[in-house]
Amino acid sequence: MSFADFKSKRQSKSSKSYVSALSGPVASVPTQSSPQASTSAVRNDTVMDTDGLYPQLPSLLEIRKTVHSGRGLWTRQHVKYGSVILSIDAHVVVLSNQHLDSHCSSCAKAASTSPSMRCSGCGTLRYCNSGCQKADWSLHKHECKALKRWAETAPSAALGVPNDAVRCLGRILWQMKSNGLNSGWSxxxxxxQSHKVSLQHSASVETHTHLAHSVVRYLGLTAPSDLEEYGILSTGDLVNMISRFITNAIALTSPSLTPIGAIVSPLAALTNHSCLPNAIVVFPRGGKTKMKESVMDVIALRDIAAGEEVLMTYVDTTLPKAQRQQVLTETYNFTCQCPLCKQSATVVDPREAVLCPKSCGGICPLPTEDNQVSRCSACKAAISDPDAVIDAARVGQEALDKATHLQSSDADKAKHLTTNIIPILVSAGLPPSSHPLLALLKLHQSLLLASFSDQISQNLLDESIRAAAKHVAGLSAILDPGHPVRGVALAELGKLLAVDEPSPSPSSSSRQTASFPPSGPTRLKLAYETLLKGREELLIGFGRENEGGEVGREVRENIVALEKELGVWTTGIRNALEDGAVRRSGKT
Ligand SMILES: C[S@@+](CC[C@H](N)C(=O)[O-])C[C@H]1O[C@@H](n2cnc3c(N)ncnc32)[C@H](O)[C@@H]1O
Structure with a gap:
């Protein structure tokens, strides 16, 4: 697994009627700052002097240190949801191996929007044009030699390029040497933050050791003293550097939130974690200043009061508590005390829930081996066969792991797995917000989309829409309105609903077995409403001043096109009705 995948897995997101879940009014965005976010109800923090570091720190923010979570970023004034709190160019950016061919290694733009040229030296990195290549050369000149050396000694072609973590550490060390070890950058x-001291008790010792060996090989070092020019005087220093990288690297994502690499930004990395964050890191792309994918923004997801801590998430918040806690302990060395993790056991978390067996609209906690008794939080009806639910969830997790593994090597097999397992979890009563159903729905949707060809069938399109709608319903039960993951999911659903129907006959087989998705003008109207809702959320999640990022701008164009199309439909229907009325009255 690449470091980008590793990180994104950690980040990175019920209604029975999906139609009604989507066609209601746009959920209002909480405008009150959340009391959970502040860890300084009693001031136990110290405002820190920046010592001339972090020149990009805006006057809106200050760095404070607490006993509980070390340094963090705190607001000096009220911040409105959807505002850009911090906009920075990362110190170091690398693409993950599977994106090296499809993206520019300088600006990280996808090759589909720009023809790329390959570095003739290493034959590994691609660039949009000579401008991008020149901009990257000061670092790539070291990297180019290292990549060639690595490929020459690799045991197989498949291992001919080091992973993104090794390449990112290489870039950090070359840049530190070139800028000077006493520079602000270095x-x-x-x-x-490093967790070297607690490493010996941690499960990630192996990862650190492996990375240390790889970095030494990548830099072409022959003696420990060779590391001194990088400011590394001992093995301990090297482990420290690796721990800093693991603790602070952030996943680089495309404008539609696909993980494509890793970045290091010491300023953004000062943000501490909450599983109920009030801020998020995005790479919105666009505008005059954000043409590089690697320009990152920290966006306020809800109003943040003056003097409140800015908190983002280090893990995928669609995961259940135990999985989030495991990652936070193993990778970040702390136990999360956020309100979601400390939530009373009497509150049912939609991530770990089963629908009420009496269909009263309530949910029950997902039964476990240790706690099989599960009752609906609303009507108290008990789940009659907890073992069946436990089994379904276990089999679902196994299928998810297998399908995730297979998706790039054998997409058909992966799709077969998701197609078969999803109905089992649904019939066991899992709502779309529940793990692992939500993750399976997301994967299923992407596998279906990947199988679209020029000749797309009505059934395939309708199945993709149903998967996308369930995915949106699941996310909506978990994530706050305005979360960019919700915005992107809504945009994808709206786009699918707006696709021309290949055979829109109301008597087609899919129509008889399911009332969703609708056909014709009703479908277009739903597409329009979904896109409007998506845009509203993207404007928050990617920042209002970014116009909702690249996806937000695309959605706006789709909305304009649909307005025209719906206008034509409305006129057509009105004309048809008027014609009928004229015929009935005997006029010609
Ligand atoms: C990316 S750094 C954040 C900045 C860090 N606090 C510092 O002083 O540089 C991540 C580390 O901060 C600490 N941290 C972040 N969020 C925390 C939280 N909610 N509770 C306790 N420690 C936290 C952990 O030590 C974690 O490994």
Whole structure:
């Protein structure tokens, strides 16, 4: 697994009627700052002097240190939801191996929007044009030699390029050497949090050791003293640097939130974690200043009061508590105390829930081996066969792991798995917000989309829409309105609903077995409403001043096109009705 995948897995997101879940009014965005976010109800924090570091720190923010979570970013004034709190160019950016061919290694733009040229030296990195290549050369000149050396000694072609973590550490070390170890740039890197001291008790010792060996090989070092020019005087220093990277690297995502690599930004990395974050890191792309994918923004997901801590998430918040906690302990070395993790056991978390067996609209906690008794939180009806639910969830997790593994090597097999397992979880009573159903729906949707060809069938399109709608319904039960993951999911659903129907006959087989999705003008109207809702959420999640990022701007164009199309439909229907009325009255 690449480091980008590793990180994105950690980040990175009920209604029985999906139609009604989507066609209601746009959920209002909470405008009150959340009391959960502040960890300084009693001031136990110290405002820190930046010592000339972090020149990009805006006056809106200050760095404070607490006993509980070390340094963090705090607001000095009220911040409105959807505002850009911080906009920065990362210190170091690398693409994950599977994106090296499809994206520019300088600006990280996808090759589909720009023809790319390959570096003739290493034959590994691609660029949009010579401008991008020149901009990257000061770092790539070291990397180019290292990549060639690595490929020459690799045991197989498949291992001919080191993973993104090794390449990112290489870039950090070359840049530190070139900028000088006493430069602000290098000091910011050196002061990033490391967990070297607690490593010996941690499950990630192996990852650190493996990375250390790989970095030494990548840099072409022959003696420990060779590391001194990088400011690394001992093995301990090297482990420290690796721990800093693992603790602070952030997944680089495309404008539609697909993980494509890793970045290191010491300033953004000062943000501490909550599983109920009030902020998020996005790479919105666009505008005059954000043409590089690697320009990152930290966006306020809800109003943040003056003097409140800015908190983002380090894990995928669609995961159940135990899985989130495991990652936070193993990778970040702390136990999360956020309100979601400390939620009373009497509150049912939609991530770990089963629908009420009496269909009263309530949910029951997902039964476990240790706690098989599960009752609906609303009507108290008990689940009659908890073992069946436990089994379904277990089989679902196994299928998810297998399908995720297979998706790039054998997409058909992966799709077969998701197609078969999803109905089992649904019939066991899992709502779309529940793990692993939500993750399976997302994967199923992407596998269906990947199988679209020029000749798309009505059934395939309708099945994709149903998967996308269930995915949106699941996310909506978990994530706050305005979360960019929700915005992107709504945009995808709206786009699918707006696709021309290949055979829109109301008597087609899919129509008889399911009332969703509708056909004709009703479908277009639903597409329009979904896109409007998506745009509203994207404007928050990617920042209002970014116009909702690249996806938000695309959605706006789709909305304009649909308005025209719906206008034609409305006129056509009105004309048809008027014609009928004229005929009935005997006029010609
Ligand atoms: C990316 S760094 C954040 C900045 C860090 N606090 C510092 O002083 O540089 C991640 C580390 O901060 C600490 N941290 C972040 N969020 C935390 C939380 N909610 N509770 C406790 N520690 C936290 C953990 O040590 C974690 O490994």
């Amino acid at each position: 000091k910011e890197i050196q002061t990033m």
